[in-house]
Each structure stands twice: as C-alpha cells, then as structure tokens.
Amino acid sequence: MTTQLPPGMHLETVDDKIMTLNVGPQHPGSGHMRLIIKVDGDYIVSCDPDPGYVHRGEEKMAEYRNYIQNIPHLERPVIHDSSNILYPYCLGVEELLGIEVPERAKYIRVIAAELNRCVYILYWLAIYGIFLGHSTMFMWPAGDRELFIDLLEAMSGARVTHAYLVPGGVRNDLPSNFEERCLRQVAYFEKRLKEYEDIFYQNPLLKARTEGSGILSRTDAIRLGTTGSVLRASGVDFDVRKKEPYDVYENLDFQTVVMKEGDSYARSRIPYLEMFESCRIIKDALKKMPKSGSVRTKLKPNPKGGNDEVYRRVESGRGAIGYYIVSNNRPEPYRVKISVGSFRNLICMPYLLKGEKLGNMPAVYWGLNYWPVEADR
Amino acid sequence: MSSGTEKDEVKDTTEEHSANSDDTSRPDSMSKDEAIKFYETKGLDLSPDVPTKPKPIPEFEKSMADKISSKFGDAIHIDYIRSDRIRVTTKRENIVDVAKFIRDELRYDHAESVSGVDYPDSREIEVVYHLGSYTDEKLGRQIFALATRVPREDIPNPGSDTTRMPSLRDVFYSVEFHERECFEMFGVYFEGHPDMRRLLLPEDWADIPPFRKDFKIKGR
Structure with missing residues (x-):
C-alpha cells in the first residue's frame, strides 16, 4: 500500500548496516541546528545538514520597518558580532540615500567592528575548546572576551547588542578616556594571546585530532564558494577588507592571514592569528583618527530610498556578509537579502564530513566557523 | 455654579487646541505647489531624499x-x-x-x-x-x-x-x-537541481512561500 505523503516528506528504507544519527537539534554552544548523519561503524557515510530551527525571518521583518527601525533587529542573527553584521547594511543604506559619513565616524566604526570581531572569535574559540574537551580553552577566551565587551560597553552603552553603527555614522561619540583605556587593554590582550599558543595550539592532543582531518583543497574551497577563515585556510588570499576596502581600511596597516593546509587545524588557527591583526588595526586606527569632529550625519526623518538597489559587503568574523537592498521610493526597503558567511560555508559540511570518523565531527563542524543563528537569519 | 465655569474653561482650552492643530495640519484643498510652499514655511524640506547626480561610467x-x-x-x-x-x-x-x-x-x-x-x-x-x-x-x-x-x-x-x-x-x-x-x-x-528540498522551513509547512508579498506578518 502506498500512502500519500505531504510535500517535503519521504519514506526512509532502513538498512541494517547503516545507522542514522541525529546530531542536534539541541546545540551545546549556540543556536540550534541538526546534522542527520549516516554512519557505517565509526565512519560517516553521508551528512545532511538541517538548519532552520532559529529561522526568524529577519529579511521579511525588514520589509515592514523603515531604514532606521531596521537597525536593532538586523543585528540579532549574530549578537556577538553585531557591529559587523550591521556594517554592510549601513554602507548600503548610505549608498542608497546618498549620505556622507564624517571622517571620525569612519574610524570609530572600524574600531567597533574590530573589537566586535575579537569578541566573536573569542566566543567561538571558547566553544571550540569545550567541543574538544579542553576546558581551559573555554575559560580563558570567555574571560578575556570581557575586556572587549567592557570597551564596547563604554562606546555604546550596551554589552552585547550595541546597535552602535547607524546609517550616517555611529550613534554617539567615544567617552573621554577611551583611547588610553583601549590601548592599555589591547596591549594586555596581545600579551595574553601569546599564551593561547602554548596551551592550545601546540597541544599534541589538539594537533593529533585536527591535523590532516577534514581537508578542503583550494580548488574545492573556490568551487563551493566558501568564505572567511575557511577560504583563507585553503590558501586563497581573499579578504573583503583588502580586496574591496570600505570606510578607512585602505589607510590602515594590517595583513590577511593565509594558510595552505586546508585542514581543521588551519581553520582553527586562522581566526586566532586574525585577532593579532585586529589589535594592530585598532591601535593604528586610534593613532590616525581625527581627535574631534562630528560622528553622525543627521538624516531626514523617515528617509526614502529611490527606485534603486545596492549590494554591499564587509568581512565579518565568519567571512563576507553581503546585503542586497532593493528600494522602491518608500521609507521601508522593498526587499533585504542578507547573504551571510555561515550560510555559504554550510555547503562544506556534507562535503567534509563524508568519510570522516565520527569522533572528528566536532572539530570539523565547529572549525567551519559556523554560527547557526546567523545561517538561519 | 462653580462647576459651570470649570466646564466653560475646559471648553475654551479645547477650542484653542483645535485651532492650533488646524494651523499645523495641511488643508485638503491645496494643490501640490501650494503644499510644498506650506511645508517650507513650517521648516520642512520636501526635496527628494536621494540626490540624482549622474556618475561617470567606469x-x-x-x-x-x-x-x-x-x-x-x-x-x-x-x-x-x-x-x-x-x-x-x-x-x-x-x-x-x-x-x-x-x-x-x-x-x-x-x-x-x-x-x-x-x-x-x-x-x-x-x-x-x-x-x-x-x-x-x-x-x-x-x-x-x-x-x-x-x-x-x-x-x-x-x-x-x-x-x-x-x-x-x-x-x-x-x-x-x-x-x-x-x-x-x-x-x-x-x-536540474539534484536536491530540491526545503532547507530552513519545517517539513510540514503548509502555507504559501513566506517571502512572497501576499504572505503578511500577523498584526501588520
């Protein structure tokens, strides 16, 4: 007897050799997602990612609110990196409405974005540590993350969800002692960061588990359209901050970190090395920043976009984030599409896990720098 | 008698208020040009939001x-x-x-x-x-x-x-x-796509595709 199944559902035949495992949807470290994994003994035969448990329809919500009202909810997909996910939206709206940003605001935005990148990478690293059973590597980044959260709190008034970047600049100026405090804390952090090397990255257990597992070749990294640390770990030198510099990144002194191995170890190491570059950017930006001046261009109340569209992108902690904004002479955008790094890297998961040992799954999965809430939007 | 005077006072203020609001709201019978002038005297700028200057083609x-x-x-x-x-x-x-x-x-x-x-x-x-x-x-x-x-x-x-x-x-x-x-x-x-299944939505989603314009968010 054949039964009529609702669309999207299918019957599964059970094989006595292959076992199906549901990894998730309860996620120990972030928003929920599920991997449907088929295993033959200890080896993964296939992997079918099933995201969507934290799909909140950010893009749909954006069609109902005007350009300013959209700011606070668009940062929700990745609250630890809220400045970076708002950045392309602000750039896009500025291009759409023809807004000029004051010079000082551009530097403050870059500082906020880099501080936020460190907050995100430290949180990611903490969970990476606990995924691999290294509880010191959970405690240290989680503690050091407070340094940057305190700085961002001094800038914006909020600890995690700042809504600090707005079209036209930033919401408010820096507090008076910010520069001195920021330099002091960044200097401490750089010293501290070197200790991570000994306890985590030179750890023989970590190396044994991650080196040579989940190898993504350069050709495949390009073909699969990956982005961010996954792409750079496979030897492709691509960083939006260098390739398409926005705001003042072209004036600042930093390098992109590229590794050739393409394995889980390289993918776990690239974000760590990028934090050194972030510290360099912060120090350089504080030095080159105009010491006074306006930080926000005043907008008209309820500004309308023309009959136009823009696509703007920035480099976030997880790779490029692109905003495609279509406007039709209304105060609300007609369509907002957010193309995020996590969603683009998701395609690697079935590819890399196939043939891998089940025990290597956490290292490969979290090494992809995947943030479920951001991928679902 | 005192209550009567109070009532009168209340009435007076409402009249004053309505007269004020008449002054700031736009009369219906205005033409477009008159309306623009009217708003300009109130300090509101009605020029288009996006400056339309042609850019050179790279x-x-x-x-x-x-x-x-x-x-x-x-x-x-x-x-x-x-x-x-x-x-x-x-x-x-x-x-x-x-x-x-x-x-x-x-x-x-x-x-x-x-x-x-x-x-x-x-x-x-x-x-x-x-x-x-x-x-x-x-x-x-x-x-x-x-x-x-x-x-x-x-x-x-x-x-x-x-x-x-x-x-x-x-x-x-x-x-x-x-x-x-x-x-x-x-x-x-x-x-020709090898795996045309749903990704984010639940498997038993039975409504129209949600990003179409005729799918409205409730209460909006």
Missing part, C-alpha cells in the same frame, strides 16, 4: 559589459554599470548559456548570494545571482548581478506550477543551498 566595468553584450546581443539587457557592480537581466531560457559565458570568459567563479524578489503587480518573481571571483585578481572588487524573471502564479503550488527556471548548480556549484532557500521562500522551482 571603464573596466564597461569593457566587461561590452564583452557580454557583443556575445549575446539582444538576449540580454544591461541594467546598470557602476563602479564594481554590473547588473544584467536575461530571459530564463538563456540563463544557463549566459552563466557559462560569465564563468568561462569573464572568469567569475562562485555565487555570493541568490535572492528572490517578488513583484506581484507584474505577476513575476525576479531571481538575482550575485557572482564574485576569487581566482582573478582584477575581479576582487567586482560583483556581477545576473537576474532573470519567472512567471508568478496567484495560487502557488511550488514544484508543480509554471514558476520554474533552469538551475545554475552545474555552472556554479556554490548555488546549491542558495537555490534551495529560494525555492522554499519564493516557490521558484529550479529544474
């Missing part, structure tokens, strides 16, 4: 657009050429050929995003592919937007109606999950 992007238009002629339409951005619209029958040309001759190698845009008034859904390049140094800044339009049905039946187009998955492997998302959110079926 040369490198122009040469790329010329290459593709000399190959396909009337089959494509160049919507705009701006610095770092080119947008081309084509018919859905030609999209695979155009995409292959973009990959092989213009050397774009991956898709950054695939967006659907719903236009219920013209009964069409637009699908926009944003393509980028990792291999070509010169194209690092560039984004190539390739768009096409598919017919839209008022009562959608995703997968079995005319809202369909050929998949670009064989040309750009990276569109696989993006096209799945477009399928569930807009009901555009991509022919």
Whole structure:
C-alpha cells in the first residue's frame, strides 16, 4: 500500500548496516541546528545538514520597518558580532540615500567592528575548546572576551547588542578616556594571546585530532564558494577588507592571514592569528583618527530610498556578509537579502564530513566557523 | 455654579487646541505647489531624499559589459554599470548559456548570494545571482548581478506550477543551498537541481512561500 505523503516528506528504507544519527537539534554552544548523519561503524557515510530551527525571518521583518527601525533587529542573527553584521547594511543604506559619513565616524566604526570581531572569535574559540574537551580553552577566551565587551560597553552603552553603527555614522561619540583605556587593554590582550599558543595550539592532543582531518583543497574551497577563515585556510588570499576596502581600511596597516593546509587545524588557527591583526588595526586606527569632529550625519526623518538597489559587503568574523537592498521610493526597503558567511560555508559540511570518523565531527563542524543563528537569519 | 465655569474653561482650552492643530495640519484643498510652499514655511524640506547626480561610467566595468553584450546581443539587457557592480537581466531560457559565458570568459567563479524578489503587480518573481571571483585578481572588487524573471502564479503550488527556471548548480556549484532557500521562500522551482528540498522551513509547512508579498506578518 502506498500512502500519500505531504510535500517535503519521504519514506526512509532502513538498512541494517547503516545507522542514522541525529546530531542536534539541541546545540551545546549556540543556536540550534541538526546534522542527520549516516554512519557505517565509526565512519560517516553521508551528512545532511538541517538548519532552520532559529529561522526568524529577519529579511521579511525588514520589509515592514523603515531604514532606521531596521537597525536593532538586523543585528540579532549574530549578537556577538553585531557591529559587523550591521556594517554592510549601513554602507548600503548610505549608498542608497546618498549620505556622507564624517571622517571620525569612519574610524570609530572600524574600531567597533574590530573589537566586535575579537569578541566573536573569542566566543567561538571558547566553544571550540569545550567541543574538544579542553576546558581551559573555554575559560580563558570567555574571560578575556570581557575586556572587549567592557570597551564596547563604554562606546555604546550596551554589552552585547550595541546597535552602535547607524546609517550616517555611529550613534554617539567615544567617552573621554577611551583611547588610553583601549590601548592599555589591547596591549594586555596581545600579551595574553601569546599564551593561547602554548596551551592550545601546540597541544599534541589538539594537533593529533585536527591535523590532516577534514581537508578542503583550494580548488574545492573556490568551487563551493566558501568564505572567511575557511577560504583563507585553503590558501586563497581573499579578504573583503583588502580586496574591496570600505570606510578607512585602505589607510590602515594590517595583513590577511593565509594558510595552505586546508585542514581543521588551519581553520582553527586562522581566526586566532586574525585577532593579532585586529589589535594592530585598532591601535593604528586610534593613532590616525581625527581627535574631534562630528560622528553622525543627521538624516531626514523617515528617509526614502529611490527606485534603486545596492549590494554591499564587509568581512565579518565568519567571512563576507553581503546585503542586497532593493528600494522602491518608500521609507521601508522593498526587499533585504542578507547573504551571510555561515550560510555559504554550510555547503562544506556534507562535503567534509563524508568519510570522516565520527569522533572528528566536532572539530570539523565547529572549525567551519559556523554560527547557526546567523545561517538561519 | 462653580462647576459651570470649570466646564466653560475646559471648553475654551479645547477650542484653542483645535485651532492650533488646524494651523499645523495641511488643508485638503491645496494643490501640490501650494503644499510644498506650506511645508517650507513650517521648516520642512520636501526635496527628494536621494540626490540624482549622474556618475561617470567606469571603464573596466564597461569593457566587461561590452564583452557580454557583443556575445549575446539582444538576449540580454544591461541594467546598470557602476563602479564594481554590473547588473544584467536575461530571459530564463538563456540563463544557463549566459552563466557559462560569465564563468568561462569573464572568469567569475562562485555565487555570493541568490535572492528572490517578488513583484506581484507584474505577476513575476525576479531571481538575482550575485557572482564574485576569487581566482582573478582584477575581479576582487567586482560583483556581477545576473537576474532573470519567472512567471508568478496567484495560487502557488511550488514544484508543480509554471514558476520554474533552469538551475545554475552545474555552472556554479556554490548555488546549491542558495537555490534551495529560494525555492522554499519564493516557490521558484529550479529544474536540474539534484536536491530540491526545503532547507530552513519545517517539513510540514503548509502555507504559501513566506517571502512572497501576499504572505503578511500577523498584526501588520
């Protein structure tokens, strides 16, 4: 007897050799997602990612609110990196409405974005540590993350969800002692960061588990359209901050970190090395920043976009984030599409896990720098 | 008697208030020019929000657009050429050929995003592919937007109606999950895609594709 199944559902035949495992949807470290994994003994035969448990329809919500009202909810997909996910939206709206940003605001935005990148990478690293059973590597980044959260709190008034970047600049100026405090804390952090090397990255257990597992070749990294640390770990030198510099990144002194191995170890190491570059950017930006001046261009109340569209992108902690904004002479955008790094890297998961040992799954999965809430939007 | 005077006072203030509000609200009988003058005296600026100044067409992007238009002629339409951005619209029958040309001759190698845009008034859904390049140094800044339009049905039946187009998955492997998302959110079926299932929505979703304009958020 054949039964009529609702669309999207299918019957599964059970094989006595292959076992199906549901990894998730309860996620120990972030928003929920599920991997449907088929295993033959200890080896993964296939992997079918099933995201969507934290799909909140950010893009749909954006069609109902005007350009300013959209700011606070668009940062929700990745609250630890809220400045970076708002950045392309602000750039896009500025291009759409023809807004000029004051010079000082551009530097403050870059500082906020880099501080936020460190907050995100430290949180990611903490969970990476606990995924691999290294509880010191959970405690240290989680503690050091407070340094940057305190700085961002001094800038914006909020600890995690700042809504600090707005079209036209930033919401408010820096507090008076910010520069001195920021330099002091960044200097401490750089010293501290070197200790991570000994306890985590030179750890023989970590190396044994991650080196040579989940190898993504350069050709495949390009073909699969990956982005961010996954792409750079496979030897492709691509960083939006260098390739398409926005705001003042072209004036600042930093390098992109590229590794050739393409394995889980390289993918776990690239974000760590990028934090050194972030510290360099912060120090350089504080030095080159105009010491006074306006930080926000005043907008008209309820500004309308023309009959136009823009696509703007920035480099976030997880790779490029692109905003495609279509406007039709209304105060609300007609369509907002957010193309995020996590969603683009998701395609690697079935590819890399196939043939891998089940025990290597956490290292490969979290090494992809995947943030479920951001991928679902 | 005292209560009577109080009432009078209350009445007076309301009259005053209504007179004030009459002064600030726009009378209905005004023409457009009168209305603009009226608002200008109130200190409100009614000039268009977006300054419309023409920008020069950048040369490198122009040469790329010329290459593709000399190959396909009337089959494509160049919507705009701006610095770092080119947008081309084509018919859905030609999209695979155009995409292959973009990959092989213009050397774009991956898709950054695939967006659907719903236009219920013209009964069409637009699908926009944003393509980028990792291999070509010169194209690092560039984004190539390739768009096409598919017919839209008022009562959608995703997968079995005319809202369909050929998949670009064989040309750009990276569109696989993006096209799945477009399928569930807009009901555009991509022919030739190996795995056209839902991705983010629940398996038992029984409503219309939620990013279409006629799907309203409750209470809005």
